[in-house]
Amino acid sequence: MTQTERWGTRVGLVLAMAGNAVGLGNFLRFPAQAAQNGGGAFLIPYLVSFLLMGIPLLWVEWAIGRHGGQFGHHSTPGMLDRLGRYRWLKYLGVFGLFTNLTVAAYYCYIESWTLAYVWHSLKGTFRSTEATEFFPEYLGVTEASMFALPVEALLFFVITLALNVWILSRGLAKGIELAAKIGMPLLLLFAVILVVRGLTLEPGVGGVVESPLSGLNFVWNPDLSGLTNPTTWLAAAGQIFFTLSVGMGSIHCYASYLRRNDDIALNASSAGWLNEMVEVVLGGSLLIPIATAYLGLAAVQSATAGGSGFALGFLTLPSLFNHWGWFAPIAGAIWFGLLFFAGITSSLAMGQPILAFLEDEFGIARRKAALLFGAVVFALGFVCVWLYPGGAFDEFDFWTGTFALVVFALGEAFIFSFIFGIDKGWDEITRGADISIPRFFRFVIRWITPLFILVVFIAAMIKPEGADWGAALAGLTSGDGWSFASDSVIGKVLHSGEGEYRWIENGQPTAAMIQDLTRLLLLAVFTVCAFLVWLAWKHKRERGDQ
Amino acid sequence: MTGAAWIMLIATWSIILFFTIRYFLLVLRKPERKDDRG
Numbered sequence: 001m002t003q004t005e006r007w008g009t010r011v012g013l014v015l016a017m018a019g020n021a022v023g024l025g026n027f028l029r030f031p032a033q034a035a036q037n038g039g040g041a042f043l044i045p046y047l048v049s050f051l052l053m054g055i056p057l058l059w060v061e062w063a064i065g066r067h068g069g070q071f072g073h074h075s076t077p078g079m080l081d082r083l084g085r086y087r088w089l090k091y092l093g094v095f096g097l098f099t100n101l102t103v104a105a106y107y108c109y110i111e112s113w114t115l116a117y118v119w120h121s122l123k124g125t126f127r128s129t130e131a132t133e134f135f136p137e138y139l140g141v142t143e144a145s146m147f148a149l150p151v152e153a154l155l156f157f158v159i160t161l162a163l164n165v166w167i168l169s170r171g172l173a174k175g176i177e178l179a180a181k182i183g184m185p186l187l188l189l190f191a192v193i194l195v196v197r198g199l200t201l202e203p204g205v206g207g208v209v210e211s212p213l214s215g216l217n218f219v220w221n222p223d224l225s226g227l228t229n230p231t232t233w234l235a236a237a238g239q240i241f242f243t244l245s246v247g248m249g250s251i252h253c254y255a256s257y258l259r260r261n262d263d264i265a266l267n268a269s270s271a272g273w274l275n276e277m278v279e280v281v282l283g284g285s286l287l288i289p290i291a292t293a294y295l296g297l298a299a300v301q302s303a304t305a306g307g308s309g310f311a312l313g314f315l316t317l318p319s320l321f322n323h324w325g326w327f328a329p330i331a332g333a334i335w336f337g338l339l340f341f342a343g344i345t346s347s348l349a350m351g352q353p354i355l356a357f358l359e360d361e362f363g364i365a366r367r368k369a370a371l372l373f374g375a376v377v378f379a380l381g382f383v384c385v386w387l388y389p390g391g392a393f394d395e396f397d398f399w400t401g402t403f404a405l406v407v408f409a410l411g412e413a414f415i416f417s418f419i420f421g422i423d424k425g426w427d428e429i430t431r432g433a434d435i436s437i438p439r440f441f442r443f444v445i446r447w448i449t450p451l452f453i454l455v456v457f458i459a460a461m462i463k464p465e466g467a468d469w470g471a472a473l474a475g476l477t478s479g480d481g482w483s484f485a486s487d488s489v490i491g492k493v494l495h496s497g498e499g500e501y502r503w504i505e506n507g508q509p510t511a512a513m514i515q516d517l518t519r520l521l522l523l524a525v526f527t528v529c530a531f532l533v534w535l536a537w538k539h540k541r542e543r544g545d546q
Numbered sequence: 547m548t549g550a551a552w553i554m555l556i557a558t559w560s561i562i563l564f565f566t567i568r569y570f571l572l573v574l575r576k577p578e579r580k581d582d583r584g
């Protein structure tokens with residue numbers, strides 16, 4: 001049973017928590033977001049958001065987790081149920097199951113791409129084939145039918161998922177903690193090797209067209225006018241929110257294996273700052289400087305215009321490594337290897353809450369629970385693999401990896417401060433603390449953090465086209481109306497910017513149909529999770545546990 | 547790199563590296579509690 005499970009070492013716990021937070025976004029999203037939102041000036045709202053929303057929310061989630069663990073709960077339905085007397089609390093905790101299950105489905109798919117790229121880098125595929133040709137073929141996007149099955153992508157997905165299930169089945173200390181202790185140092189080593197190699201490239205030598213420092217300048221040169229632009233602040237708050245893996249239920253789960261008087265203040269701070277170090281110091285010095293050295297600044301500015309370095313990382317970098325001679329296959333394997341370690345330490349954190357829920361509430365043995373998790377993630381992930389060209393993957397990413405996180409974080413922040421109560425909450429955070437937290441944070445946790453998340457939530461709901469809030473407000477006051485971005489919640493619901501809304505066109509299903517059916521599938525998954533919670537508590541009442 | 551870019555980079559890296567190293571060293575140094583069973 002999970003009640004007897006504990007972390008093997010304190011450093012193992014911190015590395016596992018940091019590994020949970022460190023993901024592909026640290027290396028692919030952060031540098032592009034910083035470069036596109038004021039450069040060095042982006043770091044000011046970024047660090048302010050980290051101090052006023054990120055760190056406090058980490059403390060809150062660790063505290064909820066450790067508190068719930070004292071009652072034998074290692075997943076969020078039981079943890080939230082213990083924060084107050086309202087019956088609905090445990091149903092908000094359903095998000096902590098739903099999100100982990102559905103994010104794991106598409107995240108393991110991304111993780112499998114990095115594994116496939118490691119293989120193809122070592123095999124020398126990118127010496128003869130451009131990644132821009134390889135990747136669409138790998139995903140099955142080039143097939144005539146939207147329903148064609150990409151066999152190789154499916155194979156790597158199965159391998160990745162099997163590896164996750166195997167590690168999870170080994171338990172907390174021998175599985176997850178060991179993976180973090182191996183994966184995190186390797187990730188840091190790989191990143192340092194690439195940063196040093198990238199920043200020491202000399203213009204005019206071996207195909208280098210521009211100094212990598214021009215790329216670094218692109219990331220860091222401050223545009224101070226960005227500080228008065230709400231778009232910059234929202235981008236910074238959003239980046240902090242998503243980089244820390246808050247709002248998922250995985251931090252709660254890891255913290256629930258602590259003892260009652262174990263420290264959470266220092267551990268949470270250490271894991272949070274470690275994530276920032278990987279993101280800002282290493283992530284900010286890798287992708288854009290290397291790409292700038294070979295492509296020139298203008299091409300990199302254009303490639304990162306949407307605020308994502310994904311295209312650079314998967315489509316451009318593998319070919320650029322060819323300039324590195326004998327080191328090219330190794331550099332490719334190192335780059336995608338570090339992304340793989342960043343991914344797997346996060347996906348393991350998504351599996352553990354599900355296993356814990358099945359163990360705690362239904363008495364299912366760990367190995368069986370791991371296999372069950374694998375089977376459900378395979379079924380959901382198969383939809384992402386198969387219907388990727390139709391947009392199923394993007395639907396998973398948006399509704400579960402973006403929207404659900406913010407909803408849950410908003411709910412837990414209010415529950416912690418106003419239902420559990422800030423007095424008890426503050427005691428919970430500071431009990432056993434190995435560092436003293438300034439009392440100022442008591443006020444921050446109660447008022448500022450929920451407000452910050454509320455702003456992120458509202459921004460996600462009504463984000464305007466081009467993320468241009470000034471133009472959107474001007475449009476509203478001039479009578480032109482608010483133009484919702486296609487990646488805002490309302491824009492998604494209304495299928496904004498997708499042309500005429502139809503399910504069938506020329507006798508063939510459209511992307512809109514696949515998107516809608518994916519949404520229904522996600523709704524069904526949430527309903528099943530909620531039903532399982534209801535069933536578990538019904539059994540508890542029958543046993544007299546409640 | 548412009549002077550302003552260098553200033554932002556050095557200032558931000560200093561803050562982040564200071565807290566990362568300080569807290570991680572504290573984690574390594576502070577003994578784990580084995581005395582209570584929770």
